[in-house]
Amino acid sequence: MESKSKGYWNPYMGGIALGIVLFLSFFILGNGLGASGALQRLVAWMVDVVSPVYAEGNNYWGHYFADGRSVFDHWLIYEVLGVFVGGFLSGLLAGRLKIGTDMGPRWTKHKRWAFAFAGGIIMGYGARLARGCTSGQALSGGSVLAAGSWAFMLMIFVTAYATAYFVRKQWI
Amino acid sequence: MAPFLVNGYFGDQTSYIIEFIIGIAFGFILERSGFGKSTKLAAQFYFKDLTVFKVMFTTIIVAMMLVFFTTGFGWLNFEWVGVNETYLWSQILGGALMGVGFVVGGFCPGTSIVAAATGRIDAVFFLLGTLVAMFGWGETVELWGDFYTKAGYYGRLTLDQVFGLPTGVVIFFIVIGALALFYGAEKVEKLVNEGSKS
Numbered sequence: 541m542e543s544k545s546k547g548y549w550n551p552y553m554g555g556i557a558l559g560i561v562l563f564l565s566f567f568i569l570g571n572g573l574g575a576s577g578a579l580q581r582l583v584a585w586m587v588d589v590v591s592p593v594y595a596e597g598n599n600y601w602g603h604y605f606a607d608g609r610s611v612f613d614h615w616l617i618y619e620v621l622g623v624f625v626g627g628f629l630s631g632l633l634a635g636r637l638k639i640g641t642d643m644g645p646r647w648t649k650h651k652r653w654a655f656a657f658a659g660g661i662i663m664g665y666g667a668r669l670a671r672g673c674t675s676g677q678a679l680s681g682g683s684v685l686a687a688g689s690w691a692f693m694l695m696i697f698v699t700a701y702a703t704a705y706f707v708r709k710q711w712i
Numbered sequence: 713m714a715p716f717l718v719n720g721y722f723g724d725q726t727s728y729i730i731e732f733i734i735g736i737a738f739g740f741i742l743e744r745s746g747f748g749k750s751t752k753l754a755a756q757f758y759f760k761d762l763t764v765f766k767v768m769f770t771t772i773i774v775a776m777m778l779v780f781f782t783t784g785f786g787w788l789n790f791e792w793v794g795v796n797e798t799y800l801w802s803q804i805l806g807g808a809l810m811g812v813g814f815v816v817g818g819f820c821p822g823t824s825i826v827a828a829a830t831g832r833i834d835a836v837f838f839l840l841g842t843l844v845a846m847f848g849w850g851e852t853v854e855l856w857g858d859f860y861t862k863a864g865y866y867g868r869l870t871l872d873q874v875f876g877l878p879t880g881v882v883i884f885f886i887v888i889g890a891l892a893l894f895y896g897a898e899k900v901e902k903l904v905n906e907g908s909k910s
Binding site: 566571576582583616623627630649652654655657659667671673679682686687689694701712 | 716717718724727732735737738739741742746748751752755756757758760763769770771772774775776788798800802805809813817818820824826833834835837841842843844847848851854860864870874882883
């Protein structure tokens with residue numbers, strides 16, 4: 541298969557490595573991995589840049605500023621910066637750094653961008669409603685047996701498979 | 713006794729450096745597993761390439777067993793480990809939205825960061841959409857009212873408590889289930905990919 545000739549790791553090896561990393565995070569720091577929470581903090585910061593009065597007085601945005609600390613003074617920010625750097629390093633070492641867009645043969649670049657943007661909106665909103673994304677809920681919550689995280693994970697697979705048929709031209 | 717941060721072995725500053733290193737490892741492994749490529753992620757939902765499932769569940773069972781054994785040996789205080797509280801209905805609806813977003817957008821938040829780091833333009837559009845949604849969330853969270861804050865709230869609830877079984881038994885079943893699904897996944901991939909070639 542194409543994917544294997546490009547030097548991707550065996551998925552089980554990747555999973556074992558990531559499982560050890562996730563465990564170390566729990567063992568050393570007491571928390572799992574995350575991603576969407578850092579993006580939410582970035583947005584809170586942007587809201588604050590545009591209007592500090594609004595952000596800091598608002599019920600929701602205000603809680604990011606309530607303790608007088610910077611919104612970036614949080615572990616998620618450092619972890620996600622690491623994710624960016626780690627992804628970049630891996631791509632660099634594997635010769636996979638390339639500007640481009642991935643899609644199926646029957647799709648166009650602009651339609652792909654529009655779908656990516658729309659999908660990002662749906663997923664971003666869902667991640668906030670669920671209080672976490674695939675990293676924070678599925679991987680982290682799943683491995684410490686959090687009941688709601690397992691229900692969450694199951695739902696992701698159910699609706700993704702249910703929707704796949706309707707967007708198949710984008711991918712296959 | 714672990715977790716070291718919660719137990720006060722070091723402070724926030726040190727923990728941020730460790731978080732950064734853990735993040736690097738996380739991002740590196742995601743990219744190495746092919747998660748920086750939307751077509752590979754989406755192939756999961758057409759049964760063509762089940763890497764997403766395999767990596768996710770291997771990660772979960774490995775981390776789960778290590779947490780369980782180190783707790784059993786008395787090295788880790790599980791009470792101090794962060795366990796996501798269960799808000800059943802908002803998690804179910806949020807997960808349902810994310811499944812749709814995954815196959816429409818081609819990423820999840822973590823993988824889109826890795827993909828953007830390696831130059832994927834679709835991932836940049838995805839991330840922009842995510843940021844827009846998060847602004848929208850902040851502006852609409854109050855409309856959800858009790859549904860978000862109370863519906864199906866069980867606090868720190870783990871599967872062993874749900875089923876009333878010892879933790880080790882639940883873990884045993886999850887591992888056996890995962891191994892059976894891995895076996896099935898290999899079979900399905902072979903079937904689907906042979907079918908599409910002929």
